[in-house]
Amino acid sequence: MTQHSLLVRGIWFVLVGWWLTPIVVNIAWALTVTIVLAPIGIKLLNLVPTVLTLQESRSFTNPELARGQHSLLVRAVYFVLVGWWLSFIWANLAAFLAITVIGLPIAIWMANRLPFVTSLYRFHG
Template sequence: MRDQPPLLVRAVWFLFVGWWLTGLWLTAAWLLNLTIVGIPLGIALINRVPVVVSLKRRAPPPKERQREPYSLPVRAVWFLCIGWWASGLWTAAAYALTLTVVGIPVAVWMLARLPFVVSLYDY
């Protein structure tokens, strides 16, 4: 995408701000997701994780990849039974990978998919 910050800016952001801010951000998001009232804000925070970790903005989804989203009741059951704890494990693993040089690309990929792990919604 053309509106992405240069790679050097993103790398400097990650080294000085992204790695520690992401840990705090994810902790706040996960704790909000444990409360009924906080779920909308927690999901909103999770959707912003790629920007927080590396200033990466989402590319618009390709036209041919459009798929039917899961219904709200299915997503609610997923969140209540699996999403809340799976997202905690996914988040911990992704954050641990951000602390290693070789794991950063995998961590960024995992953090970009975190909204789907939480609620089966592909943002």
């Protein structure tokens, strides 16, 4: 999978990304606080960079970049103690910043780090 051009990503953000991201973030967060639906919520949170700006993860197409992740046990403990509530604050702050011109670069940076904030997942964008 190749990255979309900056123009396409910019058009996506202006037409879709800025309003869809807060919806996805809050649905994902609601799913993560349940035990049964948490894996779906975490998957949605990992897709936030794509929803915001069509940023594709290179780790999905290059297994070498996916190496070096924390163990599932460490990530699960982190998520239970910190990730579930910190990701909610982080993601909503990023969504708020995304609707401002000045805050947009910070919002994109924050969205790209949301998978790590949530579950220590290294998103290789």
